[in-house]
Amino acid sequence: MPTSRLDPIDRKILAELQADGRMTNVELAKRVGISAPPCLRRVRTLEEAGFIRGYHAKVDSRELGFEVQVFAMVGLQSQAEVDLSKFEQRCRDWPLVRECHMLNGEVDFILKCVAPDLSTFQSFLTEQLTAAENVASVKTSLVIRCAKDEPGVPFSVMEERLNRTA
Amino acid sequence: MPTSRLDPIDRKILAELQADGRMTNVELAKRVGISAPPCLRRVRTLEEAGFIRGYHAKVDSRELGFEVQVFAMVGLQSQAEVDLSKFEQRCRDWPLVRECHMLNGEVDFILKCVAPDLSTFQSFLTEQLTAAENVASVKTSLVIRCAKDEPGVPFSVMEERLNRTA
């Protein structure tokens, strides 16, 4: 990572790959306005520098039989770092928990969970999550429908911001 | 879609592509145990049938200068379908809002927002979100840190479930 700062071409690459992670390198090169070899080099550099954390196919949960999505707000009894870490590790071990974010405010964590059906989730909720050590309170909300689910960051906002300071 | 049901090979394909969306087709074919051409045919079929909704590079928000992630709980004044749809459309138009889920319970929507800094988010919050038509209440929580962020669904759970009924 020579210059940690990204130039406009790097940002364009990231934006394109965020929108379509399976784009071929030649197509990507065409879109960002350079030839294929330097484009590939940039992509590799961005991957190694950690700007790109991976590539994933987005699968349709409901189509696959995962009918239930739930947000769970969790409060802990102890917020000591050791206990926070323990709870986070437990979340990593639960496959139904897809995301675990520590929050400020009255609630300590928000969890995004996915399950095949309500009974599977209920079992998890009562037998695992609520029953877990140090868990003081759990409030769950079922997702009725999803109006927007965009991955990553809004590059449009980033460009606006850079133009302002430039 | 001849048989809407997926066979074990299809599920393996989905699991592999969810874990690594840029895997080459020959590597994928090797892992699922068939040759490349039928593997590619299956992938195309899965894409067209909507099981695969797209491919995305996962970018590191903070590394890119998006320091702030916020969950916003939104309550509306009217829950009539027309008004719900209007609010959802507004969320789609706001680039800072990456996800918008309608919930059951006391809160109507949960929004996941990303912003370059706190002041950008505050401006959005006060001038756009809170000020929007039909919005009754907004409660926000800053993300302190993220312990887990897995995309998609847990295929391990799916396999367990299928084995149980089989």
Next chain:
DNA sequence: CGGCTACGCGAAATAATATTGCGCACGGAA
């Protein structure tokens, strides 16, 4: 001002991969 170095680009060559066309085998229905 001249020359040195570092960096990034593009062209061409090569290796790997994607994609197409075809023939074969299996399993269900007439």
Next chain:
DNA sequence: TTCCGTGCGCAATATTATTTCGCGTAGCCG
């Protein structure tokens, strides 16, 4: 048994990825 429909693998071709190489430019010292 015979006839399809479905899905596989093999082989050939088209595309793409990747490496190698030489060129031009910007920054930097002597």
